[in-house]
Amino acid sequence: MERYDRDGLLYFPNDPGGRLRLKRYLDESLGEKIQSLWDDIPPLSAHALERLGYPTQKPVSLLERILSASSNPGDVVLDPFCGCGTTISAAEKLGRQWIGIDSTHLSVGLIKARLKRDFDLLPKQDYQEHGTPSDLAAAQYFAEQDPFQFQFWIVGEIGAQAFGGMGDSRKGKKGGDTGIDGQLFFRTPDGVKIERAIVSVKAGRNLNPAMVRDLRGTVEREKAAIGVLLLAHEPTRGMLQEAASAGVYSWGGRVYPKLQLLTVAQLLAGQQPDLPRGVVNVSLEQKPAKALTGKRAKDKGASPLFAP
Numbered sequence: 001m002e003r004y005d006r007d008g009l010l011y012f013p014n015d016p017g018g019r020l021r022l023k024r025y026l027d028e029s030l031g032e033k034i035q036s037l038w039d040d041i042p043p044l045s046a047h048a049l050e051r052l053g054y055p056t057q058k059p060v061s062l063l064e065r066i067l068s069a070s071s072n073p074g075d076v077v078l079d080p081f082c083g084c085g086t087t088i089s090a091a092e093k094l095g096r097q098w099i100g101i102d103s104t105h106l107s108v109g110l111i112k113a114r115l116k117r118d119f120d121l122l123p124k125q126d127y128q129e130h131g132t133p134s135d136l137a138a139a140q141y142f143a144e145q146d147p148f149q150f151q152f153w154i155v156g157e158i159g160a161q162a163f164g165g166m167g168d169s170r171k172g173k174k175g176g177d178t179g180i181d182g183q184l185f186f187r188t189p190d191g192v193k194i195e196r197a198i199v200s201v202k203a204g205r206n207l208n209p210a211m212v213r214d215l216r217g218t219v220e221r222e223k224a225a226i227g228v229l230l231l232a233h234e235p236t237r238g239m240l241q242e243a244a245s246a247g248v249y250s251w252g253g254r255v256y257p258k259l260q261l262l263t264v265a266q267l268l269a270g271q272q273p274d275l276p277r278g279v280v281n282v283s284l285e286q287k288p289a290k291a292l293t294g295k296r297a298k299d300k301g302a303s304p305l306f307a308p
């Protein structure tokens, strides 16, 4: 100890009761310095809680390392192909400013859901969003020109997760004929079970009550709690009657319409579906029944916003 002290190798903590520490210098240590091959960050596992179902998603710890090494707090980070927003999430966490660009609305919708879930950030209020329709004429034009991207956008506008993944979106067609375009999850009042609201989108002008009946059938088949039909144009009276006849869903002493119709005009005016509070974002690939709760979620390192 005296020799270490003479050589200036002892660290004396401020706390007189604290332990002395031995200073070790990197260039005198065994082992190799970190190189450009990083094999200590595993790829996202199939059950990772951060998984959003985006096929090329990277682990956020990888992006945190890259950003920590190459920028300082307050710097601006740009990811021009930002996918499901791993760079954006890492930048936000590390106190950087950020700009993300992606050509699909599936990606933008996922990033919005991720920012809400992990940081409670909302568009307009906490960050700006460009390239999405801001008035009715633009939204309806968008629906006409590109119904598929319109569907991703409007699903993201209500904080829902697009259903069917990315595979089909690249080919530009609707995934399967499941009648499900998006999903929202919320917990039962006791916090134990996760319930589901199914979202369906109609981008066209020709609307009829059969569309509401189809959604009702899907909600029943999927044993979901609520169905939400998002429309680019005004519904017919028959559609409103059909929706009203579906009855209500009871949650915590309150009732919610079982089938809800919401137009893009209402959405742009700030209206949202009437759903039980505490919407949780479950990974696209996680079935509601498998969602982790309580202690298990904590053990697996779930973010506090994810845990009940």
Ligand SMILES: C[S@@+](CC[C@H](N)C(=O)[O-])C[C@H]1O[C@@H](n2cnc3c(N)ncnc32)[C@H](O)[C@@H]1O
Pocket (backbone or CB within 6 Å): 054, 056, 057, 058, 059, 080, 081, 082, 083, 084, 085, 086, 087, 101, 102, 103, 104, 107
């Ligand atoms: C490899 S993914 C990025 C994944 C990202 N690292 C993550 O963790 O989510 C590439 C992204 O680039 C987007 N993309 C492709 N061409 C583009 C373009 N011309 N402009 C903007 N984004 C584009 C795709 O939609 C895709 O989301």
